[in-house]
Amino acid sequence: MNSDVVIIGAGIIGAATAYELARLGVSVTVVDRGALAGGTTSGGEGNLLVSDKPPGPELDLARDSLTRWHTLGFGPEVELEDKGGILVARTPEAATALAHLTKTHREVGVDARDITPEELAEREPHLTRDVAAAAHYPEDCQVQPVLATAALLTAARRLGAVLMTGAAVTGIEPGRAVHTSRGTVSTAQVVVAAGPWSGSVAALAGADLPIQPRRGVVLVTSPVPTMVHHKVYDASYLAAVASDDAGLQASAVVEGTPAGPILIGSTRERIGFDATIRVAALRILAQGAVSLFPALSGVRVMRAYGGFRPYAPDHLPVIGEDPHHPGLWYATGHEGAGIGLAPATGALLAALLTGGTPTVDPIPFSPGRFA
Template identity: 35%
Template sequence: MTRHTEVAIIGGGIVGCAVAYYTSKYGSDVVVIEKGELASGTSSHCDGNILAIDKEPGFDSQMTLQSQQLVHELSEELKKEFEYRQPGSILVCEDEEEMEMAEQWVNKQVQAGLSFRLLDQADLRNETPYLATDLLGGLECASDSTVNPYLFSYALFAAAKTRGATLWKNTSVRSIAKQSQHYVIETSNGTITADKVVNCGGVWAPKIGQMLGITIPILPRKGHILVSSRQVPVSPRKVMEFSYLMTKFGKERKVDRETEAYGAALVFEPTASQNFLLGSSREFVGFDNTVNWHAVRAIARRCIRFYPVLRDMSLLRVYFGFRPWVADHLPIISEVAAYPGYYIAAGHEGDGIGLAPITGKVIAEMIHQKTPSIEVEQLRNDRFSQREAIT
């Protein structure tokens, strides 16, 4: 079987579904190629955060703010429900040093135009009675929201489908070749020719890139999440420890050796299903597909330290995902200069759910030669080799 399309999207996760939605909105014929089911990879092995609270002030936080606004619009546009809520989120601090850093973080974010405020101990008591009593305070970002990432992916593709987008599921890409004015994609279920190709492969984007000799500097970073039963209303919204920021950006923390080794930090999220998602961990272990119980115990210890009541709650299950890590913590959203019409939309690490809407919109704008909604120079795929050349 051979099929021609204007835009072939490789990868049916949240980013691929967002690209399909916005590209089909411009009227393009779209085919999504997915090796499994929609959202069956990283997108179904994560939490549903759309956070600005943990973004560096400036370009990173502004990109997230635009994406948050798009998610709010999508909650009204899309026909399928995806459990969108906007309760805001908080970071909590253990000591005076973290409080000083939190105040600096808030000041920078407010100057950048985001809705941040500093919290004291009284604010934490008003938030929930279940937090540890020795916490000094923290900070809040009112714009932060949450979704069900699995349902969000399906809602985006369902809308794209009404505009003619099709899905080749359980279909592996075997090779890609550039021929004249189009690309030839050989798959396990036939051949697709396409005017444009968008690589939304996430942690597998480098493998797809290699088919054309394109180097994509993405590594898998493994992260565990625990699911707990909700026996008491521990907290109404997303709560993280302030040192989560240090974990994310690879900075030193005041924790025990095992906690540091697995990058374990409190990430607490109540779900619409009346459970709690508890995280997180960060490990570079390739594609090791086994649960690391040392990392799980480290997460549990951090969660109990901040919420002692969790000690008596039931652990329902544990899962993990591979997040597409990039060295400078920014995604790759770019056309490849050597291959006109070939785009990369990958490398979001733990921000794929939150940045999927702005990514999909920008890729669609690039494809249709519109001015991108954000400055894309910092997101180019060749920025790493350029930096090396400068140094």
């Protein structure tokens, strides 16, 4: 078998990259050892956020991506919902930090609105009144990650892309071939989009890529009548996201879903690929959610699930060609934002690989930065 490009990983990033390359007429084969979206993509939420990204390269990528999510032509089939985000500060210090964030966001053109207690109560009637300040981000949205991955891969396959599931990659010869448990694909270009496993996949080509798993767990309640209208989160979440601490970080992130269950996230810890669900961590999540929405204390938890975010040491995605291994490309390291960042990542990788003009500055995401 022969293909211009082989993408390793059929998660949201591999799917978006396949779609963008196929759109440019490149022949693409996507290989995955499991089914589509069977990795981290099925273990997270689907928020497409600008509110949690301070001005900088990740925000630029997120804004480019958000525009693309809206022009892909997807809608209810991927549960695309323009719900907006609400950040709440619970202390005077957090309120000062939130006011600074919304100001810097407005300066770069993000729709960030400081809202009054009355407007907050109107937008989220069940939210606690014990709030020092709040901000509304109308641009924040949500998709269902597995449905979105399937939709992107379906669109890519319509354009000629090939999907090989159940094909574990066992060897990579950059510039020549990818060897899998289902046979060899000859190719000049390989894209590693293997999420938190990207480091071990890159090692098959003799490359060194510092991606680690950052574990996260989400609680799911039984279905309830609509109680949470936006994605609502404690502003302390921003510090948890940016933290380099390997220990447990938890901050309340609460959102409803079209089917009725409420998702309560999320934890962050670097403990390798340990998938044990710890009651202590779930308790912290539940307490945080009830503190924001007291009515949740009477709602039953249905289940918990989790995944491993692909963590890069500087919290930025890795998108581009390995300077030491020509023909070996990366689209990975999106940590807790890979669903939101997927369309822009696919477009950036496709532009770089085909010699096109990127719509965002590729330098901050360059794999060469680790050298």
